Amino acid sequence: MSTSAANIRLxxxxxxxxxxxxxxxxxxxAMDRHGPGMVTMLxxxxxxxxxxxxxxxxxxxxxxxxxxxxxxxxxNVQAYVFxxxxxxxxxxxxxxxRRRQHLDTMAETKPLQQDVEPCDxxxxxxxxxxxxxxxxxxxxYLRDVVVLRDLAELSYEQVSNILGISAATARVYRSxxxxxxxxxxxxxxxxxx
Amino acid sequence: MISSRMKKQCKKLRASLVKKTIGKLSSTLWLQxxxxxxxxxxxxxxxxxxVDFALTLLKSQPHSSDLPARANISAINVxxxxxxxxxxxxxxxQIESAGAWRQKCGAHIIPLAKTAACLAVILIIKLGVLSSMxxxxxxxxxxxEHYYARHLGQEYADEIxxx
Numbered sequence: 001m002s003t004s005a006a007n008i009r010l011x012x013x014x015x016x017x018x019x020x021x022x023x024x025x026x027x028x029x030a031m032d033r034h035g036p037g038m039v040t041m042l043x044x045x046x047x048x049x050x051x052x053x054x055x056x057x058x059x060x061x062x063x064x065x066x067x068x069x070x071x072x073x074x075x076n077v078q079a080y081v082f083x084x085x086x087x088x089x090x091x092x093x094x095x096x097x098r099r100r101q102h103l104d105t106m107a108e109t110k111p112l113q114q115d116v117e118p119c120d121x122x123x124x125x126x127x128x129x130x131x132x133x134x135x136x137x138x139x140x141y142l143r144d145v146v147v148l149r150d151l152a153e154l155s156y157e158q159v160s161n162i163l164g165i166s167a168a169t170a171r172v173y174r175s176x177x178x179x180x181x182x183x184x185x186x187x188x189x190x191x192x193x
Numbered sequence: 194m195i196s197s198r199m200k201k202q203c204k205k206l207r208a209s210l211v212k213k214t215i216g217k218l219s220s221t222l223w224l225q226x227x228x229x230x231x232x233x234x235x236x237x238x239x240x241x242x243x244v245d246f247a248l249t250l251l252k253s254q255p256h257s258s259d260l261p262a263r264a265n266i267s268a269i270n271v272x273x274x275x276x277x278x279x280x281x282x283x284x285x286x287q288i289e290s291a292g293a294w295r296q297k298c299g300a301h302i303i304p305l306a307k308t309a310a311c312l313a314v315i316l317i318i319k320l321g322v323l324s325s326m327x328x329x330x331x332x333x334x335x336x337x338e339h340y341y342a343r344h345l346g347q348e349y350a351d352e353i354x355x356x
Binding site for chain 1: 210237240241243244245246247248250251252254256257260261263264265267268269270271272273276279281282284285288
């Protein structure tokens with residue numbers, strides 16, 4: 001008698017688990033649909049394959065554990081995954097920068113590249129690193145637009161959908177962000193000079 | 194001392210920079226003259242151009258072709274067992290980027306395109322030569338027919354050339 005009750009409970013548990021798993025299949029669909037775009041965006045933000053995999057994994061882990069207002073699925077999956085991925089990537093970028101600064105302080109050395117010459121712009125790696133650092137310093141509302149528009153190469157309509165702003169506002173934010181990036185990069189050059 | 198006209202032009206250029214990208218700025222005479230005369234605007238444009246250049250550089254760096262698959266594998270590994278074992282997960286593990294496809298096919302596409310171009314050129318030359326030859330034969334025979342018709346009469350010429 002007790003064995004059959006245990007069996008029934010096991011069957012019910014299995015059925016419940018199956019139904020929960022069925023309801024989570026959309027995560028794989030989201031991965032299929034938005035994965036390649038996210039990888040490209042993360043690669044452009046981070047420039048390191050290991051970090052890209054970490055940020056990507058973290059994003060889908062967050063998505064799998066999504067639970068808000070009794071719902072197990074965000075309203076706009078694309079918005080959720082792109083914003084989470086961008087935020088995770090920026091956190092990784094900032095962490096790395098902090099670590100680098102800390103190491104520089106510990107070793108009491110200055111970066112090898114001290115003088116900024118016009119020919120530095122020809123050093124693609126250096127220029128990209130400067131841009132990444134500048135992007136990490138942008139205020140969130142401007143950074144999101146630059147990351148989604150320029151690095152993920154989404155249209156202004158998609159960006160406005162994801163961020164919940166109008167396309168015109170996204171355009172204005174993007175121009176402001178570029179101006180600010182220019183100023184930050186110029187200031188960084190002066191500091192290192 | 195900066196004139197008010199100069200200030201206005203600076204403001205106009207700043208507005209244009211906000212609305213458009215560097216590449217889309219119109220190269221009107223006033224703009225060129227202003228940039229030549231105003232060091233601040235020159236610096237402003239140079240800075241924005243630098244950001245544009247850096248963004249282009251970021252976009253132009255491709256990631257390795259297996260990165261999407263590796264990222265998918267790492268993400269799928271932290272999902273529930275039933276999701277990990279589903280056929281869709283297998284498909285996602287073996288996904289390849291569009292760049293990889295291009296890279297694979299690129300090696301074959303270029304020689305194929307070259308061969309096709311060569312064949313097209315040969316075909317065009319052959320068609321041209323053949324049609325010229327045909328034209329030449331027709332014109333020659335009509336000239337000879339005309340000659341016979343003038344010297345022997347149309348009747349004889351028709352008889353000779355209809356045979």
